[in-house]
Amino acid sequence: MTNSPPSYPSRPKMLQGLFSEAYKTAKQGLCGDRVLASKSNVEKRLAICSTCEKYNAEATRCTVCGCFMLVKANIEVSECPDGKW
Numbered sequence: 700m701t702n703s704p705p706s707y708p709s710r711p712k713m714l715q716g717l718f719s720e721a722y723k724t725a726k727q728g729l730c731g732d733r734v735l736a737s738k739s740n741v742e743k744r745l746a747i748c749s750t751c752e753k754y755n756a757e758a759t760r761c762t763v764c765g766c767f768m769l770v771k772a773n774i775e776v777s778e779c780p781d782g783k784w
Contacts, residue, residue, distance in 0.1 A: 705758070706762065713764070723776045724777075726776075736775045745769070
């Protein structure tokens with residue numbers, strides 16, 4: 700039996716998530732607060748992702764939201780769609 704490729708949300712749902720993240724990031728930046736997460740926070744987030752069953756390590760993507768976690772973890776206002784960070 701072969702492993703099936705991981706499934707991700709539909710493209711419209713991923714696009715909706717992307718626009719939501721972009722809006723939160725822009726809003727945060729306009730308020731003068733930190734836009735990028737600290738290096739230690741990014742490392743903590745990625746460590747959590749690496750142990751999550753919903754993380755596709757080969758593609759570095761979350762199968763819940765479809766995001767590339769190396770990017771998402773670096774944005775201060777981003778949140779794990781599963782509530783883990």
